[in-house]
Amino acid sequence: MIRSTKVAVFVASLTLSASVLAGSGHDSLWGYEGLEGPEHWAELSKEYAVCGTGTRQSPIDIPVATPAKLPPIKFDFEQATLEILNNGHTIQVNHDEGSSITVDGEQFDLLQFHFHTPSENTVGGKHRDMELHMVHKSAKGQLAVVGVFMTAGKENKVLSNIWEHMPSQAGDKKKVSSVRIHPVDLLPADRSYSRFNGSLTTPPCSEGVKWFVMQNPIEVSAGQIEKFTKTVSENNRPVQPLNGRFVLTGF
Numbered sequence: 557m558i559r560s561t562k563v564a565v566f567v568a569s570l571t572l573s574a575s576v577l578a579g580s581g582h583d584s585l586w587g588y589e590g591l592e593g594p595e596h597w598a599e600l601s602k603e604y605a606v607c608g609t610g611t612r613q614s615p616i617d618i619p620v621a622t623p624a625k626l627p628p629i630k631f632d633f634e635q636a637t638l639e640i641l642n643n644g645h646t647i648q649v650n651h652d653e654g655s656s657i658t659v660d661g662e663q664f665d666l667l668q669f670h671f672h673t674p675s676e677n678t679v680g681g682k683h684r685d686m687e688l689h690m691v692h693k694s695a696k697g698q699l700a701v702v703g704v705f706m707t708a709g710k711e712n713k714v715l716s717n718i719w720e721h722m723p724s725q726a727g728d729k730k731k732v733s734s735v736r737i738h739p740v741d742l743l744p745a746d747r748s749y750s751r752f753n754g755s756l757t758t759p760p761c762s763e764g765v766k767w768f769v770m771q772n773p774i775e776v777s778a779g780q781i782e783k784f785t786k787t788v789s790e791n792n793r794p795v796q797p798l799n800g801r802f803v804l805t806g807f
Contacts (some may be wrong), residue, residue, distance in 0.1 A: 707773045751767065
């Protein structure tokens with residue numbers, strides 16, 4: 557049991573160094589189209605093997621289910637200076653220390669958040685226009701992702717501040733000391749969520765990631781969706797088999 561725990565923490569550490577903390581440069585080995593697309597990720601590198609062999613992969617199609625009683629997620633988010641990166645696969649906002657979530661008594665620190673279009677997770681087989689992923693890490697090395705669906709509607713003010721400074725070239729990073737953002741403003745008012753065990757949705761597709769996907773979306777404008785798509789293009793991995801996993805939905 558101790559050995560298994562150490563392995564899980566080691567895998568999480570690899571995940572952070574390979575993907576979550578990728579703050580500079582552009583890993584061009586993989587992509588979302590053609591021979592570099594998701595169906596070929598496992599073939600591109602031995603480090604990506606679990607993308608093809610894993611049994612707890614993300615994203616998933618979240619089934620419409622009877623609500624369960626789940627503990628609320630405690631969000632302790634603080635404002636932070638805007639540091640935004642175009643890593644060639646998404647637009648990523650690196651977050652200052654001091655923000656976290658707590659679930660089941662365990663704290664996970666917010667590291668960064670990034671975006672996908674269309675949404676990676678689906679509900680009842682249906683995509684949303686975009687999806688926000690907030691990536692967290694516990695003191696034990698466990699990763700947790702809060703997913704937020706985004707639908708076309710009114711302009712999102714927080715997103716406007718981010719998009720205004722969006723780097724257009726892969727590998728570019730900007731730190732804008734004059735702009736402070738509050739990630740709590742990217743959460744829906746109703747924070748009921750679905751919970752399941754999964755993986756990173758990008759190579760190396762490491763498993764052992766806790767997923768908390770908000771049931772309710774936030775609104776972003778059609779123009780904001782268009783600007784992201786023109787800069788990054790579509791960047792969603794297809795949904796993966798559940799393989800017997802339980803998905804709990806609660807309030």
